[in-house]
Amino acid sequence: MPHDHHDHLSPSGHPYRADNDTALSYWQVMEIAVRELLIDKGVTTANDVAAQIDAMDTRSPANGAQVVARAWSDPDFHTALMADASAATRDMGFDIGPLKLIAVENTDTVHNMIVCTLCSCYPRNLLGLPPDWYKSRAYRSRTVREPRSVLAEFGVALPNDMTVSVHDSTADMRYIVIPKRPEGTENLTENELAALVTRDSMIGTGVARSPNAKQPLP
Amino acid sequence: MTARVCVKSLVPPGHVRTPTYLRGKVGTIERALGAFPNPEDLAYGQPASAKHLLRVRFRMVDIWGAAAENPDDTLDAEIYEHWLEPITQDTGDAP
Numbered sequence: 001m002p003h004d005h006h007d008h009l010s011p012s013g014h015p016y017r018a019d020n021d022t023a024l025s026y027w028q029v030m031e032i033a034v035r036e037l038l039i040d041k042g043v044t045t046a047n048d049v050a051a052q053i054d055a056m057d058t059r060s061p062a063n064g065a066q067v068v069a070r071a072w073s074d075p076d077f078h079t080a081l082m083a084d085a086s087a088a089t090r091d092m093g094f095d096i097g098p099l100k101l102i103a104v105e106n107t108d109t110v111h112n113m114i115v116c117t118l119c120s121c122y123p124r125n126l127l128g129l130p131p132d133w134y135k136s137r138a139y140r141s142r143t144v145r146e147p148r149s150v151l152a153e154f155g156v157a158l159p160n161d162m163t164v165s166v167h168d169s170t171a172d173m174r175y176i177v178i179p180k181r182p183e184g185t186e187n188l189t190e191n192e193l194a195a196l197v198t199r200d201s202m203i204g205t206g207v208a209r210s211p212n213a214k215q216p217l218p
Numbered sequence: 219m220t221a222r223v224c225v226k227s228l229v230p231p232g233h234v235r236t237p238t239y240l241r242g243k244v245g246t247i248e249r250a251l252g253a254f255p256n257p258e259d260l261a262y263g264q265p266a267s268a269k270h271l272l273r274v275r276f277r278m279v280d281i282w283g284a285a286a287e288n289p290d291d292t293l294d295a296e297i298y299e300h301w302l303e304p305i306t307q308d309t310g311d312a313p
Binding site for chain 2: 166173
């Protein structure tokens, strides 16, 4: 019976999520009160709030992948992106709001990796919401102390003569890694290149896919 | 020449955005980012003066000592000017 889950596991083997029947927290009450006041006073509308949530949910790593693919294909855009990543991505047509973005580029000698030790700063206005592990204490504390061990767990093994460059987003800037362009992609279109750019490759916990590699199983 | 700086070893109360693991550590200015309202005031709804924000690059060995995985790996962080003091004398341990 669907509601008789005495073992607290769903048929897929995951625990059922508890109903959120507890009282609202102080900050939840504050958020609802401020939102209702802003709507009552005509500053915003419930539709505007829902539209903003929808806009954030629509942002995805596919946006960043297009930026990376253009940087690989267009030398002028590459120069503009490295000089001012916010302006360059806006010029591509992305609505990134007040995001202040810095692009850091992987080379034959440097591998970049992004973390926010203090909280969960992430270029949400370009890439959407961060993965859950990005906000975990383990990722945040270990990445600044043992980045190579963390990278190895993500399947990225780097030789010791390469420099790992970790970027801790401690204040007002957000970061995107421009991964190295994979070998054998000289004749690919910008869209085909973008398909090789993974979310993790733009955080630095992965590398861009090789065009010859098998796609991961769904 | 790259400016060397030391992060002040302060332990003030309240909201600050200078990570504890970098306090007292020496690095070099990677780039200046411009001035931003001081988050230590913003956090409490106070009028916030503009403070210069700098990206400081540290060598891992200068943060973690012998525990660093690779001494020459680097870490960049954004630190506000009032948390930094310049190092004018060559301490002899520069790379």
